[in-house]
Amino acid sequence: MSAMLALVLAGNLLTLFIGWELTSIMSFLLIGFNHERADARRGALQALMVTGTGGLALLVGLVLMGTAAGSMELSQVIANDTLRESPWYTAFTVLILLGCFTKSAQWPFHFWLPGAMSAPTPASAYLHSATMVKAGIYLLFRLYPALAIPRCGRTV
Numbered sequence: 001m002s003a004m005l006a007l008v009l010a011g012n013l014l015t016l017f018i019g020w021e022l023t024s025i026m027s028f029l030l031i032g033f034n035h036e037r038a039d040a041r042r043g044a045l046q047a048l049m050v051t052g053t054g055g056l057a058l059l060v061g062l063v064l065m066g067t068a069a070g071s072m073e074l075s076q077v078i079a080n081d082t083l084r085e086s087p088w089y090t091a092f093t094v095l096i097l098l099g100c101f102t103k104s105a106q107w108p109f110h111f112w113l114p115g116a117m118s119a120p121t122p123a124s125a126y127l128h129s130a131t132m133v134k135a136g137i138y139l140l141f142r143l144y145p146a147l148a149i150p151r152c153g154r155t156v
């Protein structure tokens with residue numbers, strides 16, 4: 001719960017990333033709780049590899065976005081109107097999407113989630129459905145003002 005709160009309340013891109021990765025580490029520890037079982041170990045490693053790889057993509061994307069915005073403060077990044085003109089716009093957008101899709105188990109990165117269900121049920125239900133899967137969706141909504149492509153050709 002603390003890791004998700006850190007992610008949601010972060011005002012800095014790097015602090016947000018730390019909360020993001022703490023949820024992956026907690027997931028690994030929770031899935032591997034019954035470490036005597038081979039399926040628990042396999043599920044824990046698979047979840048860590050998928051979400052960890054996505055986390056590295058997210059880190060690079062956030063650093064590129066912060067560099068393009070000239071600040072790592074989330075409020076300044078979101079308020080920056082010139083991000084879409086950056087030569088790194090496509091790169092950081094794709095990397096952030098990759099990170100969000102792996103964390104929230106979106107296709108084609110959904111294969112790790114069934115293996116995560118070997119964790120103790122109440123805690124697993126909270127962490128995997130209420131936290132990790134929602135973290136990717138939350139981050140997409142949070143960064144929408146910075147990542148969204150404005151509608152072209154529409155006048156009101």
